Amino acid sequence: MSSELLTKLSECVEFGKINLASPYPPQMKGLPGADEITKEALESGVTPGEILNDALISAMNKVGQKFSENKIFVPQMLLSAKAMGASMIHLKPFFANGSVQRKGVFILGTVFGDLHDIGKNLFGMMVEGAGWEVIDLGIDVKIEKFVEAVKQNPTAVVGISALLTTTMVNMKPVIEAIKAISPDTKVIVGGAPLSSDFAAQIGADGYGKNPQEGIVWLDKLTA
Amino acid sequence: MSNFINQILQSEKTLAFPIMTHPGIEALGKTVREAVSDGEIHYQAIKYISEHFDTIACTSIMDLTVEAEAFGAIINLPEHEVPSVTGRLVNDLKSVGSLEVPTLDKGRIPQYLLANKLAAENIRSKPVFSGCIGPFSLAGRLYDMSEILMDIYIEPDVVNQLLEKCTEFLVNYCRALKATGTTGVIIAEPAAGLLSDDDCMMYSTVFVKQIVDAVQDDNFTVILHNCGNTGHCTNAMIASGARALHFGNAINMEDVLKQCPENVVVIGNLNPVGVFKQGTESSVRKATQKLMTETAGYKNFVISSGCDLPPFVPEENIRVFLETVKSNNV
Numbered sequence: 001m002s003s004e005l006l007t008k009l010s011e012c013v014e015f016g017k018i019n020l021a022s023p024y025p026p027q028m029k030g031l032p033g034a035d036e037i038t039k040e041a042l043e044s045g046v047t048p049g050e051i052l053n054d055a056l057i058s059a060m061n062k063v064g065q066k067f068s069e070n071k072i073f074v075p076q077m078l079l080s081a082k083a084m085g086a087s088m089i090h091l092k093p094f095f096a097n098g099s100v101q102r103k104g105v106f107i108l109g110t111v112f113g114d115l116h117d118i119g120k121n122l123f124g125m126m127v128e129g130a131g132w133e134v135i136d137l138g139i140d141v142k143i144e145k146f147v148e149a150v151k152q153n154p155t156a157v158v159g160i161s162a163l164l165t166t167t168m169v170n171m172k173p174v175i176e177a178i179k180a181i182s183p184d185t186k187v188i189v190g191g192a193p194l195s196s197d198f199a200a201q202i203g204a205d206g207y208g209k210n211p212q213e214g215i216v217w218l219d220k221l222t223a
Numbered sequence: 224m225s226n227f228i229n230q231i232l233q234s235e236k237t238l239a240f241p242i243m244t245h246p247g248i249e250a251l252g253k254t255v256r257e258a259v260s261d262g263e264i265h266y267q268a269i270k271y272i273s274e275h276f277d278t279i280a281c282t283s284i285m286d287l288t289v290e291a292e293a294f295g296a297i298i299n300l301p302e303h304e305v306p307s308v309t310g311r312l313v314n315d316l317k318s319v320g321s322l323e324v325p326t327l328d329k330g331r332i333p334q335y336l337l338a339n340k341l342a343a344e345n346i347r348s349k350p351v352f353s354g355c356i357g358p359f360s361l362a363g364r365l366y367d368m369s370e371i372l373m374d375i376y377i378e379p380d381v382v383n384q385l386l387e388k389c390t391e392f393l394v395n396y397c398r399a400l401k402a403t404g405t406t407g408v409i410i411a412e413p414a415a416g417l418l419s420d421d422d423c424m425m426y427s428t429v430f431v432k433q434i435v436d437a438v439q440d441d442n443f444t445v446i447l448h449n450c451g452n453t454g455h456c457t458n459a460m461i462a463s464g465a466r467a468l469h470f471g472n473a474i475n476m477e478d479v480l481k482q483c484p485e486n487v488v489v490i491g492n493l494n495p496v497g498v499f500k501q502g503t504e505s506s507v508r509k510a511t512q513k514l515m516t517e518t519a520g521y522k523n524f525v526i527s528s529g530c531d532l533p534p535f536v537p538e539e540n541i542r543v544f545l546e547t548v549k550s551n552n553v
Contacts, residue, residue, distance in 0.1 A: 016376075022377060023376070024376040025376075070453070070454075070455050072419075073417060073418055073419045073422070074372055074417040075372040075373060075375060075376060075418065075422065078372055078373050079376065079377075082373065113304075115299055115307050115309060116307070117369075118368050118369055121369060122369075164533070165496050165500055165533040165534070165535075166301075166304045166533070166534060166535070193496040193497075193533075195497055195501075198501070
């Protein structure tokens with residue numbers, strides 16, 4: 001029973017079936033989604049850890065892989081992330097009371113001066129789906145806000161996003177400020193105009209060309 | 224076949240058409256905010272480009288907010304960066320239903336029409352291209368990009384209604400741009416590159432084609448720009464009927480040229496940031512030569528930047544690019 005529910009939940013997340021009301025994907029129309037199946041699974045005794053590790057993380061891993069292979073595109077990825085979010089709502093109490101452990105804390109924000117959020121949001125959802133707790137600082141995030149978040153979460157990894165050529169240069173002072181108070185904190189950067197060379201130049205530890213690359217880099221930190 | 228397209232297809236040389244206005248704005252000592260707000264300054268920037276760089280044509284500013292602003296969206300206007308849309312104007316069937324298609328006197332539209340008119344009237348040395356946003360990219364700015372990407376599946380009727388209103392406005396706007404006397408329009412539709420080919424066809428191409436059908440003729444060429452296409456939605460771009468297609472740096476130009484019909488002009492795609500802005504003279508020369516070698520033999524190819532050059536690109540890098548094109552043509 002639990003295995004069947006976990007398989008169903010994994011499929012809901014992989015194919016973006018959020019809840020019963022959602023018409024997407026067409027082949028699952030009228031069927032329960034990640035919301036209802038997670039609830040059912042918890043009520044039938046499936047542990048939150050099993051839900052997270054055996055359904056959500058594995059499903060989002062498949063989603064990331066398919067995206068990097070151009071088998072699915074951003075809309076499908078967003079719907080998968082939304083389905084994962086609908087499941088995750090039911091797991092929040094277990095994260096809060098410590099009965100389920102996540103891989104770590106990931107602080108995320110779009111650098112100051114930059115108001116773009118689609119890449120940041122997409123990556124944040126993928127990171128959460130990979131088993132991390134995500135603290136999203138939002139857009140136009142000042143240096144002080146990043147530093148304060150690192151002080152409050154000293155073991156966290158930091159992700160900084162930028163879409164503009166004029167704001168990508170703002171990443172360097174953010175990284176310098178973070179490293180000044182916490183030299184061991186790892187920082188990954190991403191965004192359309194960036195490159196791995198640029199990431200290295202500004203002192204970032206990692207660069208994600210796409211969400212899946214970022215997830216692979218993060219997973220190496222916990223391996 | 225339009226005159227502009229004919230000129231390219233009959234040329235024995237590879238022609239250069241980088242998309243740029245910022246070098247002009249900077250040379251005039253003006254800010255981006257001033258240029259996107261004042262048609263006269265905007266025109267002067269285009270004029271500077273036309274006079275100082277040996278390109279096949281010049282363009283107006285690629286500003287992907289002026290149309291959304293006309294609809295009522297809130298715009299962030301930084302001093303030295305292109306503007307961006309903030310917040311969400313519509314979010315459901317009701318708000319989309321009551322959204323009015325704006326007239327062409329709203330926001331900065333009159334200033335853009337003025338810049339195009341002045342450029343078309345006064346720049347005689349080369350063609351001037353107008354610019355506008357594509358329907359899906361505009362709808363995404365009004366509805367929130369993440370939300371519209373999901374709602375093409377969850378609320379397709381709402382998205383289609385919004386796309387119809389965006390297209391109605393863009394048809395009117397492109398007709399007015401055409402009336403200024405420019406040679407054509409570059410329709411920038413980057414958000415459609417986030418879609419699969421089928422979805423791009425359904426939620427972008429169908430609507431872009433309405434604009435193309437309304438304005439394209441022998442004297443007015445539509446260039447469809449989609450820098451989000453990594454090779455997955457080229458068929459949808461071709462199906463728009465635009466006589467020229469402009470590609471971003473994420474795509475392989477050789478593959479594109481094999482895929483596109485010979486009578487469609489294919490334009491692209493040196494990285495505007497990695498090559499033009501961050502590159503050295505040596506790396507610009509190398510990247511330009513490499514692309515020209517890869518695309519040699521395709522008469523429908525025009526070498527360009529993969530997108531609008533961002534602010535503060537070293538002018539020397541642009542000159543090296545143009546000199547390299549010229550010397551490789553000999």
